[in-house]
Amino acid sequence: MANGAPEKTHTESQVYLSTRGGDYDLSFETVVLKGLAADGGLFLPHQIPAAENWRNWKDLSYAELAFEILSLYISRSEIPADDLKAIIDRSYSTFRSEEVAPLVHLKDNLYLLELFHGPSYSFKDCALQFLGNLFEYFLVRKNQGKQGKDRHHLTVVGATSGDTGSAAIYGLKGKQDVSVFILHPKGRISPIQEAQMTTCQDANVHNLAIGGTFDDCQDIVKALFSDPDANETLQLGAVNSINFSRILAQIVYYFHSYFSLAKKSSSFQVGDKVRFVTPTGNFGNILAGYFAKQMGLPVAKLVVATNENDILHRFWMTGRYEKSSAQDENGSKAENCKETMSPAMDILVSSNFERLMWFLARDFAATVGMDEEFNRKQAGQEVSAWYKALKTTGGFGPVHDEILENGRKAFESERVSDAETVETIKKWYKSTKYVLDPHSAVGVTASERSIARAGPQTHHISLSTAHPAKFSGVVTQALGEEPGFNFEEQVLPDEFKALLTQERRVTLVDNSWEKVREVVKSQVEEDLKAESS
Template identity: 45%
Template structure:
């Protein structure tokens, strides 16, 4: 399997190079040259597989012979041995809703599904090549801790994670900053997640700097994350459908950066019988507005909400979808993003907008609706939703055969849960005692120059 850039500016590369490159050197995102098709017979055969066995089957066509099958099997088994539930991502019935619990990993968030695998994959590829990797990422809450837990203590890897100061939950902050391994560097930037993500993209776009300091990506710009997340769509569909290829299932996905819902779109393109993908956003509703109008326009500011991991204006994975929407016209993709950079908006024509509406439904959910959903679900079933999951459940109201993705454990958002139902969710073992741990973090201005200087100094000191 070869990989290309959405902007058409690189020669085809293999899977390993795509993983290590992260963001394409022309500023685009890496996508497979072709999407493998899954047949109805394969869907039937896969329906009885464990999560680990299913991951092996879904990933193999995208990796080809670059990683021997038994090595890939070992990577997958090691990655999901860290999960507390034997099914890895169990599907539960809650008051008439189907909830896909994605929070049984070491940091109690869905990002663990991809980042436990990506950390082991990085380690495997670096050991094979003898290279080193300096990971640079931005987080709106959960990506940072999942990435840190995926690579903490690993040889040949240093990780630098930026988070917006004061804009993530206390537990999310403590999960990152209490990891004291020497290869872990936490940076609080004085700004928003979009500021932090912009810094990361700027430094990746500085090709001499990226090459000199061996920068790698763990944000959902890295293709391996999308690939790993697509597995749980197949896993959930099999549990609902019993393996019947005629049974179509919808998914409601709380999303800000478009990576999680794009993984579902990838599964659908592969042949998974998906009816609708529901994009569930909060007040930061750029994706919802795009689905409804075809106009992708940045708002005047990023609003702080009860679902902070979705407090995002510019969804980095949107570019991958746009590439497929435009039938692989990389020149058009590049032109649209040049327009976006100058005007803050891009727009698709009416025919393409009709295709968007066929691919997705969308809903923007207010904080008041989020609290009401947590309250009503708890009242009817005793089940506690995290605020992000509540956004997805609310967006799916009235739909049939829908699976709602539970993206984080409710104990990570004690303030929102307490406001809704007057009590806190019981903490899983992975979160217990966090708030009393020693922390390490530095604070910087939200500029590429400040972060670049800190990264250079830290890496020179580590030599």
């Protein structure tokens, strides 16, 4: 088996392929350090493992559960058990909640999964604390006994719509042999999100403000990974959810919240089905739920909750994936990504959707009755054709009816407007005094609609992806006139208050991947000189 993944030491769930067919049999280490496949595709395991003994995990701690799940995807020959346990323990020791991701009861059979108890107050800490420690583990091993230019220096490049950036910085700041470059759309993230990133004073962290949208930032990152010059001079690593380890780490909280629900609700038992509702932009968070479902977790439906940038919702309605028609309130088409109150979801092209489309294409190919090699090859060709059409024409589809119907067995979707987001924040504060951030409000709005469809007896877990303090403008707009509400006293953590007065480090760069490449190359040279001295 190629690329450092000997067959006898790896299961089919511990070796990886590209969604576009150009790579197979890759090791987990290769996938983590490369991030994006050479053919432009995303990495996936050859198959999703069946968690046959998942019921036995019901009383495990979060870290213990993470070890069981991650072990199905990572060969002991790559990361021995004790090392993996140590990486996991370090990753979740930084969280403010002992449960890591506590489940909160909202009303009746609706529960909220709080994923914002990590260092950056965002769900992305659940994956990026782990990824930061993975990078460190692999680099320490690669560089053992090496000096100077012989050392492997990783250049991590990521795009952020707000939360990935700060979570990546908190996961990687100060780590040896790593330079971190985070691209954010200038003026399109919240003041707190910007402060969390740009006040970091660690020498290996570099913030680049790009004149454009998140999609522009993401396109620049993908262009860098596809550029031979950048790959020759820089050892590029990815922190966006294109890096499969991000998806892998997020599977854990679907299982953990399911077991928490069984403990908290007298009407829910292990074995019962639950609906998960996930506010999503880049499709990584809800894709982790799909993996959990395919592994055996009893998930009735995964509900995609989008804002007015609704490419995912439109796909589930029509079978066509088209980036040019986010709609305004009057139903007219907007050609660009619309700025909304939930900026982390202001995305036209959801990168991780490609991973789901590969699985759906493979399932469709399997109906022919050929072997798995044929199915994978067909899936790679189909995905390549779809994404070539997306790049050249702005969309693809409608996909075959069987592909769409197969996807609809697992997924439903909802689109939530800004006005509805504000109303939901108001409604739940008035009835429960709980303060939702705008992304979580999108999820709760979608949950209420899902409950109306499925019935009040159906248990729902709605994912809360960020702390409300990160979105002071929206929360204050929604609740500013509520009697007794005080944002600073009720919502704002002390460490956020301190951030706003600290010195900033940020570089403004034109919306050009070539210019970003030159900035990155120049800065990495300086970082290497500083390390060697």
